Amino acid sequence: MxxxxxxxxxxxxxxxxxxxxxxxxxxxxxxxxxxxxxxxxxxxxxxxxxxxxxxxxxxxxxxxxxxxxxxxxxxxxxxxxxxxxxxxxxxxxxxxxxxxxxxxxxxxxxxxxxxxxxxxxxxxxxxxxxxxxxxxxxxxxxxxxxxxxxxxxxxxxxxxxxxxxxxxxxxxxxxxxxxxxxxxxxxxxxxxxxxxxxxxxxxxxxxxxxxxxxxxxxxxxxxxxxxxxxxxxxxxxxxxxxxxxxxxxxxxxxxxxxxxxxxxxxxxxxxxxxxxxxxxxxxxxxxxxxxxxxxxxxxxxxxxxxxxxxxxxxxxxxxxxxxxxxLTLADGYDKLELALLEKEGKMAPQINGGEIYKAKCTACHKFDQKLVGPPHKEVMLKYLNNKEGMVKFILNPVKVNPEYPEMPNQGLKPKEAEAIVEFMFKEYGDKLK
Ligand code: HEC
Structure with missing residues (x-):
């Protein structure tokens, strides 16, 4: 109907x-x-x-x-x-x-x-x-x-x-x-x-x-x-x-x-x-x-x-x-908003993965040290061939490792999570080897 x-x-x-x-x-x-x-x-x-x-x-x-x-x-x-x-x-x-x-x-x-x-x-x-x-x-x-x-x-x-x-x-x-x-x-x-x-x-x-x-x-x-x-x-x-x-x-x-x-x-x-x-x-x-x-x-x-x-x-x-x-609905909304902005000839706001990473993740994660959460070096190796899986986890964290507490949901949009993962691999990818 x-x-x-x-x-x-x-x-x-x-x-x-x-x-x-x-x-x-x-x-x-x-x-x-x-x-x-x-x-x-x-x-x-x-x-x-x-x-x-x-x-x-x-x-x-x-x-x-x-x-x-x-x-x-x-x-x-x-x-x-x-x-x-x-x-x-x-x-x-x-x-x-x-x-x-x-x-x-x-x-x-x-x-x-x-x-x-x-x-x-x-x-x-x-x-x-x-x-x-x-x-x-x-x-x-x-x-x-x-x-x-x-x-x-x-x-x-x-x-x-x-x-x-x-x-x-x-x-x-x-x-x-x-x-x-x-x-x-x-x-x-x-x-x-x-x-x-x-x-x-x-x-x-x-x-x-x-x-x-x-x-x-x-x-x-x-x-x-x-x-x-x-x-x-x-x-x-x-x-x-x-x-x-x-x-x-x-x-x-x-x-x-x-x-x-x-x-x-x-x-x-x-x-x-x-x-x-x-x-x-x-x-x-x-x-x-x-x-x-x-x-x-x-x-x-x-x-x-x-x-x-x-x-x-x-x-x-x-x-x-x-x-x-x-999440799906919110994503749909964001797309709608972008389309509207484009129609009005305005630039869509750029999502800066690096900035969000620094603002939202560094409180609990360091690249090569254990903080509240596991070092991101370990984590990135785990998701090296599964970046989508990492985006999914960031959007909707679940309990993984009994040695750590559960990661709180960071309330990110799908686009933002993608940008963060992209940033992480671009910035730190070389250091993984
Ligand atoms: C309040 C602390 C906290 C913040 C903020 C935080 N994390 Fe975490 N993170 C954790 C903890 C604790 C774990 C371990 C969870 C577990 O093993 O169950 C974790 C685990 C992870 C994992 C590994 C998941 C796995 O499958 O092993 C990834 C990826 C991750 N965090 C990414 C991020 C990103 C990206 C951000 C920023 C958007 C972020 N975290 C912000 C605490 C945090």
Missing amino acids: DFFDKMIIPGSGATLELLKYLLSLALIIFSVYAGVLLTSSLLSFIFKIIASRKNNIVYFKLSKDYIDLITPNKTMALGLGIVPFFSIILIYIQILNKFNNDIILLFFISLCAFFIGQVFIHIYKLSLNQVNPDSGKISTNSLNIISAIIGIAFLLFSLRLFFGLVNFTTDSNNWNFTGSIAKILFSAQAIIKFIQFITISCAITSVAFIVKYFYWDKLEENEQQENSDYAKKINSWLALGFAFIQPLILLIDFYTIPDNLINNNSYFYGMLSFVALLIFMHLAYAGIRYNKYQLTSYAFYLILLSFTFVILKDQSELSLSSREQI
């Missing part, structure tokens, strides 16, 4: 790197919002059903409190839901760039479903306000039930597809995908990721409930004891229970990541997520046990942090596997 190609804005390497950070940010905002929206709607609906069955106002009150948690106004639905979602798609269009429009199309389908879901949840909320519990009977009107079911079904479908796609695109080997959508939805990774999303969202929703109604609104002081006791009890259980299983899910997640995507950053963020979770459980438990809701509010930030680290962990895997694509 040409339509999506028109949305590609050529970007330099730096722009594309920036886009990846923006992607993480938008994903964090959207995931938290969408997760709380889905789980609070689900919990609200469940308690509404129980309320009408048992004709019990405590449950009904709970149901209303859940739905009021995150759906106060349309600005929020737009700002935290639709806008980040749309930004995420736009960024994926830039990163995937001509690779695969099916994936982008599926993202748009998911966006539409999300919007419809939001609308129906809103209708559900309005219809819940119509119910008058003081009349002695908690009625169930059909609009109430139907809107909830449609809303939740659309949200579930949308988010299942969305996180399936995000997970699928993490591995650049998948970008040429033309297969069936089942591969996206039902891989082991996709399923465990969705379970992780739902359970951690449940925990977040429950803590948010306690913080909002007990810490901010001071529910206890102006509510009937019975209402608040039950709300506190059920949410404490949900929060701690769902948080408790997170480490296990994290472990399974690590177990299912393809080997080529695991990197130091994924372990790092995985650990941070785990630590945040541990502190969360302590604070949340203490807060609930001793009715110190300020502690619970700290716990709330920690579980958000833990979720953030989970997302950053996944993004570090995308970052690793999209590195090559980003």
